[in-house]
Amino acid sequence: MHISDFRKFLRCPKMYQLSLKDNKRGFPFLNIDIDIDESIKNKFKIDNCYTGIANEDNEDSFKAMEQYQWLLKPRFSYRYLRVRVPLMHKNEDKWDLYFTTLSTCPQEDEAMNIRWTVDVLNKAKISIGRIYLVYLNKNYVREGELDDDQLWLVTDCFLNGNGHPSKDIIKYISNINIDIDITIDNMLHFDGDYYDITRSNRCTGRKKCQYYDLCFPDEKLMEDNSILHLTNSQYKYTMYQEGVKYLSQVDLEKLEGTAQQYAQVMADRQGGLFIDKLALKNWMNNNIHYPLSYIDFEWDLHAIPPYEKMSPMQVLCFEYSLDVVTQDGRITHHQYIGEGDCRKEFIEHMLRELPKEGTILAYNAKGAEVLRVRELMKAFPEYTEELEDVCRRFVDLSVPFLSGMVYDTRMRGLYSLKIIKGVINDKVSYHDLDVENGLDAVSVYRKLLKEKNLETKKQYYEDLYKYCGMDSYTMIEVISWLRSLIT
Numbered sequence: 380m381h382i383s384d385f386r387k388f389l390r391c392p393k394m395y396q397l398s399l400k401d402n403k404r405g406f407p408f409l410n411i412d413i414d415i416d417e418s419i420k421n422k423f424k425i426d427n428c429y430t431g432i433a434n435e436d437n438e439d440s441f442k443a444m445e446q447y448q449w450l451l452k453p454r455f456s457y458r459y460l461r462v463r464v465p466l467m468h469k470n471e472d473k474w475d476l477y478f479t480t481l482s483t484c485p486q487e488d489e490a491m492n493i494r495w496t497v498d499v500l501n502k503a504k505i506s507i508g509r510i511y512l513v514y515l516n517k518n519y520v521r522e523g524e525l526d527d528d529q530l531w532l533v534t535d536c537f538l539n540g541n542g543h544p545s546k547d548i549i550k551y552i553s554n555i556n557i558d559i560d561i562t563i564d565n566m567l568h569f570d571g572d573y574y575d576i577t578r579s580n581r582c583t584g585r586k587k588c589q590y591y592d593l594c595f596p597d598e599k600l601m602e603d604n605s606i607l608h609l610t611n612s613q614y615k616y617t618m619y620q621e622g623v624k625y626l627s628q629v630d631l632e633k634l635e636g637t638a639q640q641y642a643q644v645m646a647d648r649q650g651g652l653f654i655d656k657l658a659l660k661n662w663m664n665n666n667i668h669y670p671l672s673y674i675d676f677e678w679d680l681h682a683i684p685p686y687e688k689m690s691p692m693q694v695l696c697f698e699y700s701l702d703v704v705t706q707d708g709r710i711t712h713h714q715y716i717g718e719g720d721c722r723k724e725f726i727e728h729m730l731r732e733l734p735k736e737g738t739i740l741a742y743n744a745k746g747a748e749v750l751r752v753r754e755l756m757k758a759f760p761e762y763t764e765e766l767e768d769v770c771r772r773f774v775d776l777s778v779p780f781l782s783g784m785v786y787d788t789r790m791r792g793l794y795s796l797k798i799i800k801g802v803i804n805d806k807v808s809y810h811d812l813d814v815e816n817g818l819d820a821v822s823v824y825r826k827l828l829k830e831k832n833l834e835t836k837k838q839y840y841e842d843l844y845k846y847c848g849m850d851s852y853t854m855i856e857v858i859s860w861l862r863s864l865i866t
């Protein structure tokens with residue numbers, strides 16, 4: 380057992396059981412293209428340390444503790460639980476622990492990981508000194524070679540949402556009311572076949588459980604107007620268990636009262652589609668000005684800045700697709716993919732191809748494309764004036780949906796561009812493409828960068844162009860659909 384198993388078990392025993400049979404590894408969406416161990420060693424100026432290897436036991440680590448002051452990734456175990464300490468340092472007669480995290484703001488959600496590790500070390504009678512978190516410095520901007528000292532920060536507190544130290548790590552983990560022996564016993568004796576699974580917020584809260592479809596296969600067959608598609612509702616499962624099956628039957632007292640929920644309930648009451656015509660008309664009149672530029676970016680998220688003027692956990696835009704539509708209905712398509720540090724080229728291409736006036740539309744523009752353009756502007760201030768103008772003209776196409784102006788029950792409580800495409804035109808689907816979603820795009824792009832065979836590389840380019848092109852073209856369809864709803 381590893382700590383990840385404990386985490387799953389405590390969130391839901393069934394999740395733990397299902398994960399034991401699941402060999403699939405998730406796609407590493409974070410691009411980590413440096414040797415983190417070396418970087419950490421540089422940070423602490425460690426020139427002599429012991430590096431643990433998989434499947435070692437306590438005895439191996441104890442021997443290393445006798446010979447070394449620094450231990451990198453030593454392994455320890457207690458009963459069935461195996462842990463790996465990122466870094467240990469001998470400090471007089473105690474051992475200080477350093478937990479590395481690829482986060483720029485480590486908060487209490489790191490606590491369980493630390494607590495289990497400390498429990499295992501306590502069982503092994505290791506005397507623990509201070510406990511630190513080693514995390515990424517969000518204010519570090521790479522200049523030339525990577526500066527490992529600047530890249531990492533060290534704290535003995537969890538940080539708050541503003542990035543300031545808040546709770547002492549040792550005090551916080553000591554107050555967690557959990558017992559390692561009881562948890563291991565519960566895991567050993569858990570029989571998932573008799574476990575009663577019921578839908579609850581643990582299945583959908585924060586991040587939807589990856590086994591949701593497995594646990595509730597019937598949900599896919601549920602009608603579009605099922606109450607289970609109600610968004611951001613803490614009572615929908617209770618209402619469902621009480622016999623409320625459809626959106627139209629919802630007890631209004633049990634709604635949080637968001638505009639999205641109102642639109643969902645009204646859509647069901649009105650036969651499947653709700654349109655706030657006045658709001659939508661106003662939004663269109665105020666925001667849609669020709670020529671219309673529909674743009675979609677693709678990017679890769681880098682934990683460690685690979686190039687100058689980049690910071691930790693920053694993205695690198697590598698592709699865009701742009702469709703420009705004039706008032707007489709002519710469409711001009713542009714596309715771009717860059718390799719390596721293509722940021723400057725990306726900016727110049729985009730500024731050349733974007734019209735100097737009119738609305739620029741992107742789905743979720745405010746949370747994605749506008750942020751990306753601002754990051755580019757910060758790295759290349761010489762383009763500030765033109766990029767500021769681009770930001771000013773961006774309009775977020777998700778607004779009519781997310782703010783409850785339009786809801787079609789076929790959206791089934793989901794608001795992505797892909798879902799909306801399925802509602803307005805299901806003849807061509809993203810499932811017909813080799814690259815179906817953003818993570819696929821990143822995966823193909825990473826392969827493209829390494830590919831030596833020109834034919835294969837060309838195919839990767841085409842796959843990426845098709846996928847991103849589908850996004851920009853779908854936005855054209857969305858605007859014409861919205862227009863049809865108010866005329």
Ligand code: SF4
Nearest residue numbers: 391394582588591594
């Ligand atoms: S969907 Fe819910 S019940 Fe099923 S494994 Fe996930 S959290 Fe547990």
